Amino acid sequence: xSRSLLVVVSAVLTLAPVPLLAxxxxxxxxxxxxxxxxxxxxxxxxxxGPTVPFGMVAFSPEMTALPGxxxxxxxxxxxxxxxxxxxxxxxxxxxxxxxxxxxGDVPIMPVTLPVEVSPSSVDAITRYSSLLDHAKEAxxxxxxxxxxxxxxxxxxxxxxxxxxxxxxxxxxxxANLLFRTSDSEVGSTDSTIIIDPSTRTVRGTVTSGNxxxxxxxxxxxxxxxxxxxxxxxxxxxxxxxxxDATVQAGAKEGGGGTTYGTQxxxxxxxxAGGWISFNPRTSPVVTARIGISYVDEAGAxxxxxxxxxxxxxxxxxxxxxxxxxxxxxxxxxxxxGSKDERTVFYTALYHALLAxxxxxxxxxxxxxxxxxxxxxxxxxxxxxxxxxGWDVYRSQLQLVTLLKPQVGSDFAQSLLxxxxxxxxxxxxxxHLNGATxxxxxxPSPPSVAAIHAFGGRSxxxxxxxxxxxxxxxxxxxxDLSRRGCPVLCVGQRPGLDQWxxxxxxxxxxxxxxxxxxxxxxxxxxxxxxxLAQAAGDKAGAALFRERSGWWRNLFNPQATAHxxxxxxRNADGSWPAFDPAQEDEFVEGSGAQxxxxxxxxxxxxxxxxxxxxxxxxxxxxxxxKENGEWAVTKSGPLHAELDNEPSIGxxxxxxxxxxxxxxxxxxxxxxxxxWTNTPQGMPGNDDLGQMSSWYVWSALGLYPLYPGRADLVIxxxxxxxxxxxxxxxxxxxxxxxxxMDAPYVQGLRVNGKDSQDSWLPxxxxxxxxxxDFTLGREHNAQWGTTAPPxxxxx
Numbered sequence: 001x002s003r004s005l006l007v008v009v010s011a012v013l014t015l016a017p018v019p020l021l022a023x024x025x026x027x028x029x030x031x032x033x034x035x036x037x038x039x040x041x042x043x044x045x046x047x048x049g050p051t052v053p054f055g056m057v058a059f060s061p062e063m064t065a066l067p068g069x070x071x072x073x074x075x076x077x078x079x080x081x082x083x084x085x086x087x088x089x090x091x092x093x094x095x096x097x098x099x100x101x102x103x104g105d106v107p108i109m110p111v112t113l114p115v116e117v118s119p120s121s122v123d124a125i126t127r128y129s130s131l132l133d134h135a136k137e138a139x140x141x142x143x144x145x146x147x148x149x150x151x152x153x154x155x156x157x158x159x160x161x162x163x164x165x166x167x168x169x170x171x172x173x174x175a176n177l178l179f180r181t182s183d184s185e186v187g188s189t190d191s192t193i194i195i196d197p198s199t200r201t202v203r204g205t206v207t208s209g210n211x212x213x214x215x216x217x218x219x220x221x222x223x224x225x226x227x228x229x230x231x232x233x234x235x236x237x238x239x240x241x242x243x244d245a246t247v248q249a250g251a252k253e254g255g256g257g258t259t260y261g262t263q264x265x266x267x268x269x270x271x272a273g274g275w276i277s278f279n280p281r282t283s284p285v286v287t288a289r290i291g292i293s294y295v296d297e298a299g300a301x302x303x304x305x306x307x308x309x310x311x312x313x314x315x316x317x318x319x320x321x322x323x324x325x326x327x328x329x330x331x332x333x334x335x336x337g338s339k340d341e342r343t344v345f346y347t348a349l350y351h352a353l354l355a356x357x358x359x360x361x362x363x364x365x366x367x368x369x370x371x372x373x374x375x376x377x378x379x380x381x382x383x384x385x386x387x388x389g390w391d392v393y394r395s396q397l398q399l400v401t402l403l404k405p406q407v408g409s410d411f412a413q414s415l416l417x418x419x420x421x422x423x424x425x426x427x428x429x430x431h432l433n434g435a436t437x438x439x440x441x442x443p444s445p446p447s448v449a450a451i452h453a454f455g456g457r458s459x460x461x462x463x464x465x466x467x468x469x470x471x472x473x474x475x476x477x478x479d480l481s482r483r484g485c486p487v488l489c490v491g492q493r494p495g496l497d498q499w500x501x502x503x504x505x506x507x508x509x510x511x512x513x514x515x516x517x518x519x520x521x522x523x524x525x526x527x528x529x530x531l532a533q534a535a536g537d538k539a540g541a542a543l544f545r546e547r548s549g550w551w552r553n554l555f556n557p558q559a560t561a562h563x564x565x566x567x568x569r570n571a572d573g574s575w576p577a578f579d580p581a582q583e584d585e586f587v588e589g590s591g592a593q594x595x596x597x598x599x600x601x602x603x604x605x606x607x608x609x610x611x612x613x614x615x616x617x618x619x620x621x622x623x624x625k626e627n628g629e630w631a632v633t634k635s636g637p638l639h640a641e642l643d644n645e646p647s648i649g650x651x652x653x654x655x656x657x658x659x660x661x662x663x664x665x666x667x668x669x670x671x672x673x674x675w676t677n678t679p680q681g682m683p684g685n686d687d688l689g690q691m692s693s694w695y696v697w698s699a700l701g702l703y704p705l706y707p708g709r710a711d712l713v714i715x716x717x718x719x720x721x722x723x724x725x726x727x728x729x730x731x732x733x734x735x736x737x738x739x740m741d742a743p744y745v746q747g748l749r750v751n752g753k754d755s756q757d758s759w760l761p762x763x764x765x766x767x768x769x770x771x772d773f774t775l776g777r778e779h780n781a782q783w784g785t786t787a788p789p790x791x792x793x794x
Contacts, residue, residue, distance in 0.1 A: 030329040031141040031322045033346040039682030041081035047093045048139035050158040053328045056358040058093040059156045059163040061086050062107045064129050073185050076101040081679035085129040091163050095354040096686025099212040101185030105226045110152040112173035118242040120271030142321030157317035161303035163290040166314040175280040180273045182258050184208040187266030189222045192255040193274040200232040211431040212438050214264025216488045223434030229300040230290040234283035239275035299361040306362045331403045335721030340677040345699050351692035356384035356411050368421035369433050384414040387430045389443030391687035398704040399693045401454035408456030412448050416464045425492045437488040440512040441520020446527030449708030465535040486512035504553040506571035513587040515568045519597045522551045526600045527708035549793035555608050581637040589646035590637035596650035599705045603790030612657045623666050632670040642670045643683030652705050652713045655758040656787045661779035664716040667698050668743035710762035716743045729768030737775040746774040759788030
């Protein structure tokens with residue numbers, strides 16, 4: 001989040017208690033159109049609890065695992081609609097992750113029975129959990145509430161760095177509040193708790209990390225410590241602490257971790273925490289204000305005093321956060337559409353703007369990847385964390401930067417800062433101040449290039465480019481190492497020496513899926529070429545543009561009887577046996593699904609496939625079954641899978657073969673089938689907002705296909721009207737005849753002039769302008785005959 005927005009929230013909160021409620025209402029309550037429960041099942045892995053845009057705190061339930069599941073949590077986001085038990089409300093979450101979770105720190109659980117058995121013991125797996133009834137639950141941007149089966153009514157709110165919770169206990173039962181300090185979603189190596197009834201304070205730490213650690217024995221490591229300070233508005237008694245199976249009633253201090261066990265997950269019977277007790281007759285309603293910091297306890301205290309000072313109520317915080325979400329959502333103002341369509345759209349926009357996450361304290365300090373405390377760089381407003389590079393370089397960072405260039409700039413600077421602190425390595429998937437190495441390729445160059453292309457210019461471009469160029473041309477010891485491989489390789493470009501020598505990634509090289517590694521690396525080099533151009537390195541721009549064409553070295557024109565494919569290749573140049581339906585040497589997709597992943601040079605791919613007609617036939621077979629039915633998801637490995645990243649650029653390629661109406665209908669079909677106003681209505685992991693950003697762009701009728709450029713490929717708008725407000729420019733879109741079943745463009749006027757182009761130049765993003773579509777239910781083969789540009793090697 002930008003410093004300006006943080007100041008707004010902090011300033012309002014310090015006007016306690018009435019001014020928050022009296023704040024001027026926004027022109028539109030767009031937060032009312034968001035349903036945070038979309039994607040909470042069917043592997044969406046999102047969470048419904050409150051957070052601000054790009055917030056450090058996300059205060060949300062941790063639910064018990066579904067029956068038969070061997071992991072202690074319900075889902076990587078902590079929440080699963082189909083589960084029915086709550087084991088606590090955690091202070092931090094990461095939106096839509098895969099693996100088995102991340103963060104979920106310090107679950108806090110109200111219980112109405114005596115604490116006689118350790119909450120970490122094998123005998124207490126569900127003892128201190130409570131059933132959840134969705135009929136007694138509500139969520140909206142900035143607010144979450146539930147009345148648990150144990151009778152406790154819970155209200156949650158959040159500022160950027162604080163959580164505020166209200167717990168209403170029944171008068172006729174014990175009133176205890178557990179702090180499961182060790183129970184981060186994937187475990188911990190240590191935690192502490194100090195209970196001080198004289199100051200009504202509970203404070204402590206948890207040391208954790210281990211994101212995807214179960215996938216690599218040598219990457220099960222902790223890399224962050226969260227500090228928390230919780231202050232209460234009511235007096236309490238010391239309950240005690242526990243460690244593993246041992247309870248120490250009356251103890252004021254304790255600690256311990258779960259460990260990561262022998263399989264990379266916290267084992268049963270391990271853990272630590274403490275609890276406090278209230279008098280439900282004299283203090284039935286309790287408010288906790290909790291500040292967090294990844295630096296130290298002083299930072300947590302200062303964040304709490306700055307953003308949620310004494311007297312702040314959960315209702316005030318909820319109102320302020322809702323207002324902030326209305327300002328942010330209001331940057332994309334749509335008109336028309338059905339209630340469900342509007343809800344799906346604004347929920348997707350909401351999810352797309354949850355990450356990256358604020359990581360610096362209010363005073364600008366943050367803990368780096370080197371474990372040291374750092375200050376913000378010159379001109380930087382905030383340090384951000386949580387970067388799922390393999391995912392978000394495709395369209396999420398473009399959307400974030402389009403709307404909030406300062407956040408995009410700060411994120412680019414944050415990535416550079418992390419690389420400086422990580423021995424020059426730009427990690428693929430950073431979690432807080434940890435380098436996890438998750439996924440493949442080198443997504444940082446196209447990410448930074450995309451931020452720059454979409455107007456994020458307040459970062460050190462030349463130093464970022466120099467660092468990325470060094471990483472792309474000089475193999476390091478980590479690049480040569482197989483530590484963490486295949487999924488969590490420690491090198492920025494595993495096998496870089498073989499990449500430069502052979503001009504493709506051969507079977508057997510370090511990495512994860514050498515064919516998909518090759519495709520990811522050519523996208524990385526294309527993005528690096530764009531950065532070189534921006535930084536004034538013409539020779540570098542030419543070098544990396546030439547390297548972006550190395551995908552051709554894996555294109556086998558005789559791969560199968562059905563035509564050529566990009567396929568794995570041995571170091572000696574020979575071709576191993578290949579089946580396009582298999583995932584061998586590919587990542588989270590088949591050879592057939594990866595064929596289309598050359599988003600910067602579709603014309604080059606089309607030529608390799610035999611030209612326009614051959615490519616049209618191949619695309620048609622990719623998106624349709626033999627009987628003509630749609631195949632946009634769950635139709636087998638020879639067809640598209642638009643619930644995951646490798647396929648999501650493919651529908652837009654019809655624009656390059658002169659049939660843009662097929663882009664329009666294919667994208668609309670995916671929107672209809674996959675995205676709905678239900679808990680199931682999200683395609684797989686949201687991946688820190690990437691999949692949601694795809695929907696937002698698609699509903700606007702535009703898509704940033706090129707990695708690292710701001711040219712936009714045109715689809716068709718879902719809504720009759722849309723206005724995008726970004727600093728210094730406005731984009732206005734009208735679509736006469738727009739409807740879910742009317743996706744076909746009949747005509748387009750760009751800034752008042754008729755256009756046959758099925759794309760927009762980068763200048764349109766920067767200057768803004770008007771797009772006036774006419775849509776219909778029948779395709780128009782005469783519109784969009786001018787194909788978008790392709791950027792192959794010169």
